[in-house]
Structures are given as C-alpha cells and as structure tokens.
Amino acid sequence: MLAQDEPPNPWVSVDYVRDNADAILAATREHVTLTLVSVVLGLLLAVPLALLARRFRRLETPVVGFAGVLYTIPSLALFAVLAPVTGLSEKTVVIGLTAYTLLVLVRNVLAGLDGVPDDVREAARGMGVGGLQMLARVELPLALPAIVAGLRVATVSTVALVTVGVVVGHGGLGQLLFAGFNNNLYRAEIFTATALCVLLALAADLLLLGAERLLTPWARRTRAAA
Amino acid sequence: MGPSHPGGGVSLVADTARWLADGEHWTGSDGVPARLVEHLTVSGAAVALAALVALPVALWLGHIGRGGLLVVGLANASRAVPTFGVLIILVATPVGFGDRATVVALLLFAIPAILTNAYVGVRDVDKDARDAARGMGMSGWQVLRRVEVPLALPLILAGLRTASVQVVATATLAAYVGGGGLGRLIADGFGRADPAMTAAGGVLVAALALLVEVVLGAVQKRVTPGPRRRMPASAVDAAALPV
Numbered sequence: 344m345l346a347q348d349e350p351p352n353p354w355v356s357v358d359y360v361r362d363n364a365d366a367i368l369a370a371t372r373e374h375v376t377l378t379l380v381s382v383v384l385g386l387l388l389a390v391p392l393a394l395l396a397r398r399f400r401r402l403e404t405p406v407v408g409f410a411g412v413l414y415t416i417p418s419l420a421l422f423a424v425l426a427p428v429t430g431l432s433e434k435t436v437v438i439g440l441t442a443y444t445l446l447v448l449v450r451n452v453l454a455g456l457d458g459v460p461d462d463v464r465e466a467a468r469g470m471g472v473g474g475l476q477m478l479a480r481v482e483l484p485l486a487l488p489a490i491v492a493g494l495r496v497a498t499v500s501t502v503a504l505v506t507v508g509v510v511v512g513h514g515g516l517g518q519l520l521f522a523g524f525n526n527n528l529y530r531a532e533i534f535t536a537t538a539l540c541v542l543l544a545l546a547a548d549l550l551l552l553g554a555e556r557l558l559t560p561w562a563r564r565t566r567a568a569a
Numbered sequence: 570m571g572p573s574h575p576g577g578g579v580s581l582v583a584d585t586a587r588w589l590a591d592g593e594h595w596t597g598s599d600g601v602p603a604r605l606v607e608h609l610t611v612s613g614a615a616v617a618l619a620a621l622v623a624l625p626v627a628l629w630l631g632h633i634g635r636g637g638l639l640v641v642g643l644a645n646a647s648r649a650v651p652t653f654g655v656l657i658i659l660v661a662t663p664v665g666f667g668d669r670a671t672v673v674a675l676l677l678f679a680i681p682a683i684l685t686n687a688y689v690g691v692r693d694v695d696k697d698a699r700d701a702a703r704g705m706g707m708s709g710w711q712v713l714r715r716v717e718v719p720l721a722l723p724l725i726l727a728g729l730r731t732a733s734v735q736v737v738a739t740a741t742l743a744a745y746v747g748g749g750g751l752g753r754l755i756a757d758g759f760g761r762a763d764p765a766m767t768a769a770g771g772v773l774v775a776a777l778a779l780l781v782e783v784v785l786g787a788v789q790k791r792v793t794p795g796p797r798r799r800m801p802a803s804a805v806d807a808a809a810l811p812v
Contacts, residue, residue: 415782416775417738423755423771427581427764496648503651507742510759520654524746528661537654544649 356531363532367519371539373433374515377508378501378547381437385444385497392445393452394478403453410446418443418507426511436508443504444497451493455486488562491555495548502544516540584765585772594769599753601773607749608777611668612736615675619732622676623683624725631691631721632713640688644681652678652739660746671743671750678739679732686728690721723793730785738778751777 360367392410396403421439429435459482467481483490506517514521516536523532556563588594595601630636652674659670694717702716718725744752754770757763 412779415734415738415778417741417778419741419752419755420738420771420774420778423758423767424775426759427768499645499648503649506651506653509653510745510755517651517653520651520657521745524657524660530661533654533657533661537651537658540651540654541649548649 352528352530354530354534356535359529359531360535367535367539370516370519370536371543373513373518374502374505374540374543377433377436377440377505377513377515378498378543381440381501382444382494382498384437384441385448386494388441389445389448389452389493393449393456396449396453397456407446407449407453410449413442414446416442418504419510422507422510431511431513433508433513435511436505436513440501440504440508444501447496447500448490448493451489451496452486455489456482458489459485484559487559488555491551491558495551498547498551499544502540502547506540516543581764581768585768588765588769589772601751601754604749604751604753605773605777607668608737608740608751611671611743611748611750612675612733612740615672615736615740616679616729616733618672619676619679619736620683620729623680624687627684627687628691628713628718631688631694632709632717634692637688637692640685644685647678647681650678653742653745656742656746666747668743668748670746671740671748675736675739679736682731682735683728686731687721687725690724690728691717694720723789726785726789726792730782730789733785734778734782737781738774741774 392406396406418439421442422435425435425438429438463481463485464477467477472481505515506520508514509517509521512518516539519532519536523529523536526532597603627640630640655677656670656674659674660666664670664673691713698716698720699712702712707715740750741752741755743750744756751770751774754773755767758765758767758770
C-alpha cells in the first residue's frame with residue numbers, strides 16, 4: 344500500500360470517544376473500582392501493621408522490610424505467580440496492587456504517629472484521655488497529614504499500575520490500551536486510554552489533598568498564620 | 570509443557586520447580602539464559618542512557634541550587650503516567666516495535682529517580698564544606714568535582730539503584746510489545762495456558778529485581794561513610810512527603 348493510501352490514524356479523535364463511550368466508561372469504572380478497593384484494603388492492613396510495629400519496636404524492621412520486598416517484586420511477576428492460583432480474575436489484580444501500597448502506607452502511618460509531640464500526649468493524658476481514645480482522637484488526627492501523603496502516593500501509583508492487570512484480563516483502562524495495540528495500533532484508543540489514566544491519577548490526588556484540607560482545619564489556621 | 574492447575578496451590582509449586590529444573594528450558598535462543606541476557610541488555614542500556622541525560626542536569630541544578638520545584642514535580646508527575654501506556658504509544662510512533670521502544674520507555678521512567686536523588690544530594694551538601702572549598706580557591710567546577718559529587722555520591726547511587734530496580738521490573742512488559750527478555754516466559758506462559766511457565770517466569774523476574782536491589786544496595790552502603798549510613802535511603806521517598 345502506498346503511503347498516501349493509508350487511512351488516517353489520529354491520536355485524538357472525538358469520533359472514537361463518541362462511538363465507544365460505553366466501553367470507555369466501563370473500563371474507567373473498572374479502573375476506579377480496582378484502585379479504590381486496593382488502596383482501602385492496603386490502608387486497612389497498614390494501620391494495624393504500623394500500630395504493631397510501634398507497640399513492639401523490634402517488629403518495625405521485619406514489617407517494613409517485608410513490605411519493601413513485596414514492593415520490589417515487579418507487578419507482572421506477581422500477577423504471573425498469583426494467576427495460576429487466583430485465576431484470571433480481579434482478585435489477582437487487587438491482591439497484587441494491595442501488596443504494593445503497603446510499603447508507603449506503613450511507613451507514612453508510622454512516621455505520622457512518631458511525629459505526634461509528647462507534650463500533646465501528656466496534655467491529653469492529663470485530661471483523662473487514654474488507650475483507644477488517645478489513638479482515635481489525638482494521635483491519628485495529628486498523623487493525618489503524613490497518612491494522607493502516603494495515601495496520595497499509593498493512589499497515584501496504583502492508578503498507573505492497574506493497567507498491567509491487562510495480563511489477567513482486568514486492567515481497567517489498560518484493556519483499552521492493549522485493545523488499541525492489537526487493533527493495528529489504533530492511536531485514538533491508545534492515547535485516550537493513557538490520557539484518562541493520567542487524568543484519573545491527578546483527580547484522585549487532588550481529591551485526597553482536598554479531603555486533607557477539610558479534615559485538618561487546624562493546619563490551615565497555622566498555614567495562614569505562618 | 571506442564572499440566573493445568575485446577576486445584577492450584579501445592580501442585581503448582583511442584584510444577585514450577587520442575588519447570589525451572591528442566592535443563593531443556595535453559596538452552597537455546599528462547600532458554601532462560603538467553604532471555605536473561607536480553608533482559609539485562611535492554612535494562613542496562615536504558616539506565617545508562619537515562620544517567621547520561623539526568624546526571625549532568627541534576628549535578629548542574631544542584632550546584633547552582635535551583636530548579637528544585639521542577640525536579641520534585643517531575644518525579645511526582647511521572648508516578649501518574651502508566652509505563653504500559655507510554656510503551657504502547659511509542660510503538661505506535663516511528664520508534665516502532667521491539668527493543669528500541671522498550672529502551673526509550675524505560676529510560677524515560679528511569680530519569681526522575683536519578684535526577685531527584687542526584688539533585689538533592691548535591692544541593693544538600695554542607696554549606697561549610699562548600700565555603701571551605703571556595704576559601705581554598707577552588708573554582709565552581711572544582712567545587713562540584715572534588716567536594717559536591719563525592720559528598721553526594723551515596724544519594725547519586727541511591728538514585729541509580731532505585732532506577733535500576735524499576736527498569737529491570739518494567740522491562741518485563743517489553744514481551745507484550747514484541748520485545749524479548751524474561752517477560753517472554755510470562756507472556757508465552759499465559760499464551761500457551763502453561764501456568765508452570767508463567768509462574769517460573771514470575772519467580773525469575775522477581776528474583777532478578779531483588780538481586781539487583783540487594784547488590785546495588787550493598788554498593789551504595791560501601792561508598793557511604795559510616796556516620797552517614799542512617800540517612801534516608803532515597804531522596805525520592807523523602808520527596809514524597811508534602812512540604
């Protein structure tokens with residue numbers, strides 16, 4: 344075929360988006376769900392792990408070290424080892440992605456809790472606050488900025504990593520990406536999926552930043568005073 | 570070719586071990602050693618090219634103490650970009666299929682880690698050390714070469730280590746765009762519905778990434794003077810915290 348006979352293959356195409364709105368929406372929905380489930384599960388695991396490491400300091404190195412080893416294992420390798428057991432399912436992707444969030448989340452929860460000034464703890468104790476109340480009403484709120492910072496990094500990385508789930512058939516927008524690749528390098532499909540991925544990550548980042556501002560009004564006051 | 574794994578679990582571990590122990594899988598152009606060489610060649614090229622681009626820029630910016638926002642912003646923004654997407658986009662450009670697209674995609678993602686760490690390393694060199702060097706009559710270039718770079722070396726190496734581990738991990742994806750490397754075992758394993766092959770590929774890639782991390786971590790530790798060994802392992806981690 345001569346060059347001038349080649350059909351146009353633009354990177355950006357409104358027609359593509361309009362004609363495939365349903366598929367794009369479905370892929371985006373899967374992408375968001377996989378990210379959300381993985382990060383929430385990661386946080387639910389990371390907080391008790393961090394508390395454990397704080398209560399028994401000797402556990403800190405093995406806990407953070409284990410999370411570090413998990414983090415070093417390439418996602419594709421982890422999916423490959425999991426898939427024969429957990430199948431070509433969303434479960435495989437969620438287990439892998441949850442494992443990746445642990446390192447940054449455990450580390451940041453620990454750093455946040457360690458950053459609570461002793462004076463504040465003393466004052467709270469003097470007011471009769473103790474045990475679980477201390478954790479829930481004093482320590483965790485003060486650790487929130489560090490925890491949210493960890494959540495932001497974990498979420499943004501997870502959004503990007505979901506695409507690799509395509510190897511087990513559940514990659515969210517990664518499915519479109521790979522379909523575009525297999526569909527004679529259909530540029531509009533490839534580019535739209537990648538761009539949506541980046542937008543999703545940025546939106547999630549801003550959302551978490553906004554949530555942090557709302558949840559820590561005292562920090563805003565000191566920011567304004569400074 | 571291994572049997573399937575309806576029961577999963579124990580038989581898979583045995584089959585994977587058997588696959589890895591089979592001498593036939595360790596010879597020829599699609600054997601493990603050949604795939605390993607492909608994997609390391611592509612990864613090495615990507616890290617070397619990324620260092621060639623990133624190190625001069627990082628050292629210069631660190632030396633003049635500017636551009637911090639840009640460097641850290643680039644590192645944070647790069648996290649949001651899916652490597653798989655960039656890889657496939659490159660394939661759909663004149664760069665084309667195979668190793669070339671892989672090397673370019675990998676080097677793009679290796680740059681932020683190398684850039685951030687080297688930049689922070691040079692920028693945060695003790696002001697007194699810098700002033701003393703100036704006082705001895707060193708030129709800016711001499712300060713950089715004889716004071717700043719040696720003092721920043723642990724962080725420079727931390728960046729190279731972080732980038733290398735990431736590149737070795739990501740090079741696995743090359744198999745899905747017609748490239749070689751250990752990822753072929755995983756992709757072909759999925760393609761042939763051969764779970765033992767898939768898992769064996771996964772085990773080998775994971776072992777390689779951990780090995781690179783451990784070896785380069787040991788190198789980094791060796792060049793770090795004793796009292797400073799407790800500093801953050803990588804500035805990228807530190808940069809992840811909000812200002």
